[in-house]
Amino acid sequence: MTATLVAQFLDAETLQAALRRVKSTGHAALDAFTPYPIEGLAEQLGLDRSRIRVAMLIGGLATAAFAFGLQWYSAVIDYPIDSGGRPLNSWQVFLLVPFEVGVFAAALTGVIAFLRSCRLPRLHDALFEIPGFERATQDRYILVAASEADPRDLRTVLTEAGAVVVTELRAP
Amino acid sequence: MSQVLVPQQPPAHRWISAERADDVAITQAIADPLFTGFGKRWWLALLATLPFVLWLLVAIVWLFYRGIGIWGINSTIVWGVAIANYVWWIGIGNAGTLISAMLLLTRQRWRASINRFAEAMTLFAVAIAGLMPIIHLGRPIYAYWLAPYPNTMALWPQWRSALVWDFWAIVSYLLFSILFWYVSLIPDLATLRDRAPRRGAQLVYGAFALGWRGSAREWSRLQTLHSTMAALGVPLVCSVHSIVGLDFAASLMPGWQESIFPPYFVVGAMYSGFAMVVVLAAGIRWGLGLQAIITPRHFDAMARILLMASIVMFYSYATEWFMGWYGGEHADRAVVRFEFTGTYAPLYWALLTCNCLVPQLLWWPFARRSLPVLILVAIAINIGMWLERILIVWNTLSHDYMPSLWRSFHFTFWDWSFLIAPLGFFAFLFLLFMRLIPSVSMFDMRELAHEEAAA
Numbered sequence: 166m167t168a169t170l171v172a173q174f175l176d177a178e179t180l181q182a183a184l185r186r187v188k189s190t191g192h193a194a195l196d197a198f199t200p201y202p203i204e205g206l207a208e209q210l211g212l213d214r215s216r217i218r219v220a221m222l223i224g225g226l227a228t229a230a231f232a233f234g235l236q237w238y239s240a241v242i243d244y245p246i247d248s249g250g251r252p253l254n255s256w257q258v259f260l261l262v263p264f265e266v267g268v269f270a271a272a273l274t275g276v277i278a279f280l281r282s283c284r285l286p287r288l289h290d291a292l293f294e295i296p297g298f299e300r301a302t303q304d305r306y307i308l309v310a311a312s313e314a315d316p317r318d319l320r321t322v323l324t325e326a327g328a329v330v331v332t333e334l335r336a337p
Numbered sequence: 338m339s340q341v342l343v344p345q346q347p348p349a350h351r352w353i354s355a356e357r358a359d360d361v362a363i364t365q366a367i368a369d370p371l372f373t374g375f376g377k378r379w380w381l382a383l384l385a386t387l388p389f390v391l392w393l394l395v396a397i398v399w400l401f402y403r404g405i406g407i408w409g410i411n412s413t414i415v416w417g418v419a420i421a422n423y424v425w426w427i428g429i430g431n432a433g434t435l436i437s438a439m440l441l442l443t444r445q446r447w448r449a450s451i452n453r454f455a456e457a458m459t460l461f462a463v464a465i466a467g468l469m470p471i472i473h474l475g476r477p478i479y480a481y482w483l484a485p486y487p488n489t490m491a492l493w494p495q496w497r498s499a500l501v502w503d504f505w506a507i508v509s510y511l512l513f514s515i516l517f518w519y520v521s522l523i524p525d526l527a528t529l530r531d532r533a534p535r536r537g538a539q540l541v542y543g544a545f546a547l548g549w550r551g552s553a554r555e556w557s558r559l560q561t562l563h564s565t566m567a568a569l570g571v572p573l574v575c576s577v578h579s580i581v582g583l584d585f586a587a588s589l590m591p592g593w594q595e596s597i598f599p600p601y602f603v604v605g606a607m608y609s610g611f612a613m614v615v616v617l618a619a620g621i622r623w624g625l626g627l628q629a630i631i632t633p634r635h636f637d638a639m640a641r642i643l644l645m646a647s648i649v650m651f652y653s654y655a656t657e658w659f660m661g662w663y664g665g666e667h668a669d670r671a672v673v674r675f676e677f678t679g680t681y682a683p684l685y686w687a688l689l690t691c692n693c694l695v696p697q698l699l700w701w702p703f704a705r706r707s708l709p710v711l712i713l714v715a716i717a718i719n720i721g722m723w724l725e726r727i728l729i730v731w732n733t734l735s736h737d738y739m740p741s742l743w744r745s746f747h748f749t750f751w752d753w754s755f756l757i758a759p760l761g762f763f764a765f766l767f768l769l770f771m772r773l774i775p776s777v778s779m780f781d782m783r784e785l786a787h788e789e790a791a792a
Contacts, residue, residue, distance in 0.1 A: 177787070197553045200360055200528075201783040207557035215558050218565055225569075235485060239493035248497055258497050261580060262505045268573040269509040272516050272566050279520070279562045283555045286547035293550075299531035301551050302524065304360035 168316030169195070169335075171295055172308045172328035177203045180306040183326030184209055187310045192319050195309040198292075198301035217278045224274025229267030233259055295332050309334070341366040342629035350789040352447045355629035358791040363630075363782045367775045368525075368532055370625060375772060378624070383768050389761020396754040400472055407751040413744040414734040418752045419473035421727035422759065424581055424602070425609065426466035427507070428722065432610015433459025434514050435574040438567035446788065447638060449781035450631050453525075454621055454767075455614050456518040457774070461766040462613075463511045465759050470503060472755075499584045506580040513573060517566050520559065523549050524780045578606045585729065591668035592676075592733040595660065601653040608646035608692075609722035612715040615639050617767070619712050621776050630777055633706050640705035643718065647696035654693070668738050675736040676728070680745050684724050685732075691721025723756075 174180040177199060184206075187194045197206055236259045240246075245253050280286060292298050292309075301307045308328075312319035316333065323331050341362045348354035355362075400407060410417040433455040440448035471480045483504040485494050494501045527549035529542040549555060579599035586598035615636065622631040661673040676685050695717045698704040705711065731746050770776070 198551045199553070199556065200364075200551060201524075201780040201787070202556040202560055203553070206553045210553050212554050212557060215561050217558060217561050221565060221569075236496045239485065240496055244491070244493040246495070248495070251497065255497055258502075261502045261576075262496065264576055265502075265505045265509040265573070265580075268569050269513045271569055272513050275562050275565060276516055276520060279558050280547070282558050283552075285549065285555075288548060290548060290550060302528040302531045302549070303364050 167311055167313055168319065168333060169309060169311045170316065170319055170323060171292070171298075171332045171334055172310065172323040172326075173297055173300070173330040174306040174308065174326075174328055177306050179327040180308055181206065181209065183308055183323060183328065186322055186326045187308070187319070190318070190322050191314075192322065193311045193313070195311055197309070198298075198307040200301065200303055200305070203306075215282055217275055217282065220278035221271040221275040225267045225271025228270030229263035232263040232266045236262060291334070295334070297330060297332075341369075342627075344629040344632070348632055348634065350791045352450065352632060352634060353629060353786055353789050353791045354632045355791065358629065358782075358786040358789075360783050360786075363786060364528060364532070364779055366627065366630070367625075367777050367779050367782070368529055371529065371773070371775065372532070372534055372538065375624075379768065379772060382624075383765065386761045386765035386768065389758050390765050392754060393758035393762050396751060396758055397468075397472060400751065401477065405473065405475060407749065408755075409747045409749045409752050411744055411746075413737070413742045414731060414746045416473075416730045416734060417746060418727065418748075418755050419469045421723065421730055422755060423466050423469035423473070424726040424729075425723045426462045426469065426759070427581055428578065428602070428606035428608075428726075429610045429613045430459045430462035430466055430510075430514075431574045431578050431603075431606040432614060433457070433462070434510075434517060434570050435607055436611065436614065438517070438570040438574070441564065441567045442571065445638075446785055447635055449785040450627075450635055450777055451614060451618055451639075452521070452781065453518075453774075453778045454617055454770075454776045456514065456521075457767065457770045457776075458610075458613060458617055459514050460511070460518060461763050461770075462610075463507065463514060464766075465763060467507045467511060468759075470500070470507075499580070499587050502580045503584060506577045510573060510577045513566075513570065517563075517570055520563055520566065521778060521781075522774065523547060523559070524551060525775050525778060527551065528779055529775070574606075575603050578603045585733075590733045590737065591666065592657075592661070592672040592736075593729070595657065597653060597656055597660070601657075604646060604649045604653065605722060605725065608643070608650055609719055611639060611642055611646065612718035612722070615643070615715040616712060616719070619708055621771065624771070625776060627777060630782060633708075636708065636711055637702075637705045640699045640711055640714075643714070644696055644699040647693060647699075647718070651693040654689070672732060672736050676732050679732070680735060681728055681731055685728055688721050688724040688728060691717040692725065695721075 172183065174183060180197060180199070181203070184194050184197065194210055197203075197210060199206070237254060240255070240259070241253045247253075297305065298307065308323070310319060310323065320331055342355040342358055344354040345356055346354075349356040408417050408419070436455050437448060437452040440452070471477050474480055482492075483494055483501060523546060526542050526546035530539055530546045533539040533542055579602065582598035582602035585593040586595055588594060618631055618635070618639070622628060658673050661669040676682070695714055698710065698714055704714070735745055736743060
């Protein structure tokens with residue numbers, strides 16, 4: 166039977182050492198929760214690389230192209246005005262608006278991609294029920310690990326690595 | 338107010354002057370005043386700004402009722418305080434995002450103490466700046482004609498007009514800045530949600546925290562997003578104030594039609610914005626008791642940037658004078674002569690004193706470390722930058738090609754209103770921000786404290 170344990174640590178170094186112990190003893194490290202970003206933690210957990218930047222590039226370029234197309238269509242096809250003999254397709258100055266809206270659109274796409282990749286926004290999460298989990302955003306470093314075999318062995322590993330509290334997570 | 342982080346003399350760490358600044362202490366020092374209240378001082382400050390908010394409201398209503406003739410503008414000097422305000426406020430507005438993004442990209446760790454309120458300053462300043470062109474319109478009810486939309490008149494915006502570029506630049510920049518600010522605020526909102534003693538606060542902060550848990554995935558994605566936005570933000574900020582510069586440079590007026598205008602406006606924006614950050618940092622440090630987090634060394638770093646920017650500003654002015662002479666155009670030379678000796682000459686000399694001379698004090702370490710001196714220099718810079726903006730407008734329009742059209746601008750009560758009241762409105766918004774949102778980024782500070790081995 167599988168068991169999922171939630172272990173709370175007092176600092177990031179202990180958490181990272183515990184993570185290495187959990188992996189080397191054949192258990193699975195599922196996720197970690199920390200009050201500030203810890204360098205290298207995502208790699209240790211084996212998270213896949215994000216594609217947020219690709220989404221931002223596509224969103225930005227597509228919006229910029231649309232903005233340029235709109236200017237071109239309105240100035241050349243739909244409402245041509247000869248303004249001091251300038252060419253109808255004044256593409257040099259038509260680049261300003263696409264740049265501005267393109268950057269904003271890239272940022273907006275990035276935020277949407279970020280929320281999607283983290284499954285946010287969410288109103289509730291099972292982890293919020295764990296006593297003390299609210300300190301993950303303040304001063305506790307929390308590791309979630311699972312054991313295929315004996316959960317007591319995993320609990321020993323976590324406690325020996327310096328966990329101050331270990332809670333078992335069960336589906337209702 | 339905060340007794341949690343005790344500053345030490347000499348500072349215990351490079352960017353944190355408390356001996357110990359662990360996660361709990363930082364969280365308490367920044368978050369707890371939001372729940373316990375700021376006491377009488379905050380209410381008094383808010384009360385002091387209220388008359389200005391009302392004054393601005395009255396001024397805007399009167400302007401909409403009577404039209405822009407209530408200002409000192411005339412048929413020659415068609416631009417006045419509203420345009421100078423617009424350029425000045427958007428300059429300040431540019432600095433917050435620029436500072437935060439540039440310091441992030443160059444890995445300046447001390448940004449942790451100032452980025453949050455500098456970005457908030459951006460939001461409020463850009464919002465005020467965005468008002469100015471609209472109130473300057475003769476018929477503000479038609480402001481929405483700037484937007485392209487299918488309409489019964491079968492009209493489109495004139496995309497070659499600098500006013501249309503302005504519209505898109507301000508709107509894009511304001512929305513971008515809100516996103517940039519909000520993204521880095523999510524983890525701190527989650528902290529507030531988890532610390533809030535009352536149900537109402539938990540619900541409100543919880544809703545805005547979007548269910549943030551601080552998982553490794555969330556952190557790594559957030560950092561990717563935030564650094565990419567910063568990399569996009571720097572060119573965006575430069576383009577926004579360049580476009581403001583093009584409002585002038587794309588004309589055919591002597592003293593305006595200069596290719597140096599876009600970069601010169603960007604430096605000016607950073608300059609006045611950094612000066613404003615210094616003033617606000619001093620206020621927040623005193624008001625919230627954050628002496629341990631915003632240290633003399635932070636002010637020293639900002640003072641060096643101000644000094645550098647003042648030299649670049651002086652170089653820009655000198656380039657303008659040189660090009661006015663070197664270009665050989667009579668009207669250009671006449672405008673430069675008019676700047677130094679004409680109607681507004683005392684203001685021009687004041688501008689040079691405030692922007693070029695006074696900041697030279699910052700060569701001396703004692704001036705950079707003395708808060709009163711630094712604040713006075715920063716205020717002088719902000720006054721100087723406003724004078725620069727208004728003089729760019731006045732000098733050229735008062736001394737155009739046609740001598741028979743030469744006239745002067747005379748301040749009216751309503752010009753003063755639009756100069757002073759927005760400052761109070763800005764202070765009002767900023768006080769509300771301080772009360773509701775942590776003025777310093779808590780998670781950035783925790784990271785800094787761990788790097789400094791203060792935790």
